Amino acid sequence: MKRNIFKSTLVSALAATLLLTGCASGGETKQASGNNKVSLEGVPEAFSKGDQLKIKVIRKIGGDDHTAQFLAGAKEEGEALGLKVDVFTANGDTAKFHDAINQALDQDYDGFIISHGDDDATINDVKKIVEKGKSVVAFDSNPNIANVEGVTLTSQDDEALATLALDQLVKETNGKANIAYLWVDGFPPMVRRNKVYQDVLAKNPGIKEVERFGVAAADTSVQTQNAVAAMLNKYPKGKLDAIFATWDAFAIGAARALKEAGRDEVKIYGIDVSNADLQEIQRKGSAWKYTAAVDPKLIGAVDMRLLAKKLAGEETPKTFDLEASLVSQENLQKSKDPVNMVNLSKIIPGWGESTAFEEDWMKTLKKHYKK
Numbered sequence: 001m002k003r004n005i006f007k008s009t010l011v012s013a014l015a016a017t018l019l020l021t022g023c024a025s026g027g028e029t030k031q032a033s034g035n036n037k038v039s040l041e042g043v044p045e046a047f048s049k050g051d052q053l054k055i056k057v058i059r060k061i062g063g064d065d066h067t068a069q070f071l072a073g074a075k076e077e078g079e080a081l082g083l084k085v086d087v088f089t090a091n092g093d094t095a096k097f098h099d100a101i102n103q104a105l106d107q108d109y110d111g112f113i114i115s116h117g118d119d120d121a122t123i124n125d126v127k128k129i130v131e132k133g134k135s136v137v138a139f140d141s142n143p144n145i146a147n148v149e150g151v152t153l154t155s156q157d158d159e160a161l162a163t164l165a166l167d168q169l170v171k172e173t174n175g176k177a178n179i180a181y182l183w184v185d186g187f188p189p190m191v192r193r194n195k196v197y198q199d200v201l202a203k204n205p206g207i208k209e210v211e212r213f214g215v216a217a218a219d220t221s222v223q224t225q226n227a228v229a230a231m232l233n234k235y236p237k238g239k240l241d242a243i244f245a246t247w248d249a250f251a252i253g254a255a256r257a258l259k260e261a262g263r264d265e266v267k268i269y270g271i272d273v274s275n276a277d278l279q280e281i282q283r284k285g286s287a288w289k290y291t292a293a294v295d296p297k298l299i300g301a302v303d304m305r306l307l308a309k310k311l312a313g314e315e316t317p318k319t320f321d322l323e324a325s326l327v328s329q330e331n332l333q334k335s336k337d338p339v340n341m342v343n344l345s346k347i348i349p350g351w352g353e354s355t356a357f358e359e360d361w362m363k364t365l366k367k368h369y370k371k
Contacts, residue, residue, distance in 0.1 A: 044312035059115035062089030063218035065274030073300025111135040135310035160324040162196035164292035176206035177241035182250035184214035224253025248272035305357040
């Protein structure tokens, strides 16, 4: 009996030893695997301490593909740098937008990207964030935000965007056309685009605005489609030549209305681009001739790099404009393959690419966190 007890005890001890050895072996393997990661030597202290920094991206407008791609670009770039990134869009609801900022202030975020905060209340929100010692990058927001110490305001080059599209409109109509203007006031980028538009009208008296419409909402494209459909009833063939759309949510709505009405003689000159936009522009018979744009995914990524530099304690500019490009229907339709936001770079060299604010230590972080 004692022998059996001894034998049983010995077996249990051996099993425990083997189990512990196995655990130790597993731990060593895991550690070895961890050692294969790129060293964080040379990376700023804020990113090398092992604490995961948290970022909140809050955008006022939404409900469109441009917003989705902007948020995706910010999130992907942040996560590639080892950051935890949460995103929120208020879909044009001002109250929800400010509530989201104030709620996030009470949470443990280290940095914020604020998009399309057009009102003075946004400046106050940003000041509160900065007073709490948090870093802020704002995109397409109230220009006075750039005066808040430590904040960077980024924008698309809105003057260039409007100029690229309108130059084509003037050129292709020989400076004589009745046009509809799709625009909404109140947003800083729209104000900048409108200034260019007014200058173009002043220099080209043969370009006459006969109608305008604009609303920023979760269903902007639907409302625009209905409004343009009503315009087409008011202006039969020969009475309306073109539409200048200052936002792709306007342009996509207008394109649908023109298609339904069989009015492809009315040409669209737009601003902004997305996969849905590219699909429509490439469609045979589409009225959408040109769109001027900056890659929205790249905007999100560049904003995140700027925020990372702030978190690292590095110098950043007060303002930064992203370069605009012109996308033409003719070039898209020449492509043998369908063109999307990824392969658009084959049509427009350098599309979606920028090394702006990408530091060597960021490349190290990306290698370290690469899955």
